[in-house]
Amino acid sequence: KAGVTQTPRYLIKTRGQQVTLSCSPISGHRSVSWYQQTPGQGLQFLFEYFSETQRNKGNFPGRFSGRQFSNSRSEMNVSTLELGDSALYLCASSLASGDYNEQFFGPGTRLTVL
Amino acid sequence: KNQVEQSPQSLIILEGKNCTLQCNYTVSPFSNLRWYKQDTGRGPVSLTIMTFSENTKSNGRYTATLDADTKQSSLHITASQLSDSASYICVVVENTGFQKLVFGTGTRLLVSP
Numbered sequence: 001k002a003g004v005t006q007t008p009r010y011l012i013k014t015r016g017q018q019v020t021l022s023c024s025p026i027s028g029h030r031s032v033s034w035y036q037q038t039p040g041q042g043l044q045f046l047f048e049y050f051s052e053t054q055r056n057k058g059n060f061p062g063r064f065s066g067r068q069f070s071n072s073r074s075e076m077n078v079s080t081l082e083l084g085d086s087a088l089y090l091c092a093s094s095l096a097s098g099d100y101n102e103q104f105f106g107p108g109t110r111l112t113v114l
Numbered sequence: 115k116n117q118v119e120q121s122p123q124s125l126i127i128l129e130g131k132n133c134t135l136q137c138n139y140t141v142s143p144f145s146n147l148r149w150y151k152q153d154t155g156r157g158p159v160s161l162t163i164m165t166f167s168e169n170t171k172s173n174g175r176y177t178a179t180l181d182a183d184t185k186q187s188s189l190h191i192t193a194s195q196l197s198d199s200a201s202y203i204c205v206v207v208e209n210t211g212f213q214k215l216v217f218g219t220g221t222r223l224l225v226s227p
Contacts, residue, residue, distance in 0.1 A: 033215075042219040043203065048212060048213050088155070090157050101213065102148075103215075104160070105159070108156070
């Protein structure tokens with residue numbers, strides 16, 4: 001079974017631009033969560049989608065948004081990029097939402113904002 | 115505030131030696147605790163998941179323990195290998211019905227030949 005895939009793997013943008021990251025979950029998984037990882041803050045939760053609905057959201061500004069499609073694939077969008085948005089963005093999928101569902105992480109998208 | 119603290123921040127050991135990583139948490143209500151291994155530039159990979167009633171869980175050379183009373187967990191690595199060089203992240207899941215994960219900042223392990 002193929003793992004979680006994320007595209008693109010690397011991205012360079014300039015301040016003020018917007019970016020869209022994509023995540024394809026493991027086949028059959030319906031929950032997709034997004035995380036931001038930086039050296040200073042570690043891993044921080046952005047949001048979780050399940051059956052095309054946002055179930056949970058972390059403490060990030062409205063510039064960060066996401067959506068999930070009927071095939072469970074998910075996209076994350078960041079508008080008006082800031083230098084501090086430079087990070088590794090990780091997506092994780094699980095069979096369902098809920099405490100005990102194991103999450104499987106993708107390789108991440110490395111975003112650099114210049 | 116729900117927090118997960120890990121120690122040490124970084125560790126260097128010789129190949130073949132054992133080591134133990136620590137995790138203390140204040141997350142409540144508690145659902146389960148997970149240890150992940152993350153290689154540089156890659157996504158985390160799950161090592162163990164432990165619920166409230168589990169004290170010990172092993173995955174090959176990795177053994178995790180959990181003391182829910184003192185809110186402490188440890189990850190013991192036996193007979194370390196060069197490929198064990200990575201960051202090890204302790205994650206506590208809140209009992210909310212959602213995927214509410216609280217991450218530690220990780221322990222960076224370097225296994226030296």
